[in-house]
Amino acid sequence: MTTLINVPPTLDDKTFEQVLDQLAPLPADEKIIVDARHTRWASPYGLTALLTLAQSRPDRPGFYPPESETTGSYWARTDFYKHAEELYDFHGKAQRSPPHRESDVLLEITPIVQSADVHNVVERIQQKAQEILMGKLNLDSSSTMRFTMALSEACQNIIEHAGCGGWVAVQTYKWQQRLNGRRVVVIAVCDAGVGFRQSLESSPARRLRDRWNDAIALEDAVLNGVSRFPDKGRGQGFAGMRKFVSHWDGKLSVRSGTARIVASVPDWDPDETARAEGLSPFPGAQLQITIPQRVA
Amino acid sequence: MVNHIDLSSVLKRSVCALYSNLVTRPTGAAVRTEIELQLGQLGPQALTIIDFSHVGALDFSCADEIVAKLLLSSIANPERQDVYFVFRGMTDSHLDAIETVLERHGLALVYDRGADGVRLFGDIDPAGREAWEAVFNSGGGPADEIAATVGISCEEASALLEDLRRRRLLMRTEAGYVAVRPVS
DSSP: OEEEEEOOSEESTTTHHHHHHHHTTSOTTOEEEEEOTTOOEEOHHHHHHHHHHHHHOSSOOEEEOOSOHHHHHHHHHTTHHHHHHHHSEEOSOOOOOOOSSOOOEEEEEEEEOSHHHHHHHHHHHHHHHHIIIIIISOOOTHHHHHHHHHHHHHHHHIIIIISSOEEEEEEEEEOSSSGGGOEEEEEEEEEOSSHHHHHHHTOTTOOOOSOOOHHHHHIIIIITOOOSSOOTTOSOHHHHHHHHHHHTTOEEEEEEETEEEESSOOTTOTTOOSEEOSOOOEEEEEEEEEEEOOOO | OEEEEEHHHHHHHHTOTTOOOBOSHHHHHHHHHHHHHHHHTTOSEEEEEEEOTTOOOBOHHHHIIIIIHHHHHHHHOGGGTEEEEEEEOOOHHHHHHHHHHHHHHTOEEEEEOGGGOEEEEESOOHHHHHHHHHHHHHTOBOHHHHHHHHTSOHHHHHHHHHHHHHTTSEEEETTEEEEOOOOO
């Protein structure tokens, strides 16, 4: 039997939970077709999470691409189809021709498998990041290097902890639902690896506790700098990302397993919760950094 | 002996000629290995200038592998008790990463800010900083002279100065303590 999984019209870190809620009751080996025909917009998190979803299934899923030509063009510009074709059986024709206009894609969806991939991402993105951060988000020149640093650390989490490859994408867009349409830059890093809980459980030095679950593992790693490695120098990456995000009034959210935490909930997102537990399970870790345009 | 290490050149030589950013832990480890090879050729007494001037981004992993582990291995290695470092050319974003890793490990370094002078950077308490500055500004001297300058007891000064020497922030000579400083 094949089950159709509906992708919501707007696909981001919040609405992707609707996709996972549909998957949760199904057996792991259930054949699925992911139906994005009515999807009009997707954030970098949504697109990388769709790739991760396919990686997490034992059988190659089917995929209905968006019917909207505009949406399809944009997804093509992000290189979504290039990677999705390796992971999904496509049903129907996808719009493959990228739009001929200035793109809001800072970094196309890029696989992260080894350290050299992180280097290549960092080398590629710098000039465009500077144009966007200074020119469109009104951040000062020092933000570019700190942005690069945060991006590097986020990508390295895949290599160090996932146990398999993952994806990174960076886009900028005007956020109509929040921030009164102010522009944001968003980094999304997703993998279908072992997740934070299992990663920390692999540490021989792990303290045994009465309570141990995905949310506690996330808090340990993201907020307290706990790492599975015994080296004292490990576990500083999230501290750096938090510092960068906090300085620019941004948001850092991380989902793993059945939990999601937000490092510090910004004032501009009053509906956000610092910690969510009991979510539908999803392997690996999914991280998002959002930096808003600065207003005078 | 004074040795100058341009980190950007080391990166291009030891990892990839196309890279300009110090990111990822393996890259940091490769750069540190190259630096340690150079240190091994210098002999037991050396001052090495570590220059970040041409480095793009520096992430925490690389800062930990290069700066923290280089200092830690020098402090722990008795054969390197007269090996000292001065760091220069860091931007504010480099300093963000370096400060975090230094504090994590309880380390400090000598930071040459060019026209803005030389100062200690990292995990250093006010008494240690004051003692170091007294040595630096006076050009050096024995513990009792530094004690008089700072206004503390000789025993207290000796303990502070010896701790700074152990952390490779001061040198000890026959004439007393001398601050590690850039040599032109």
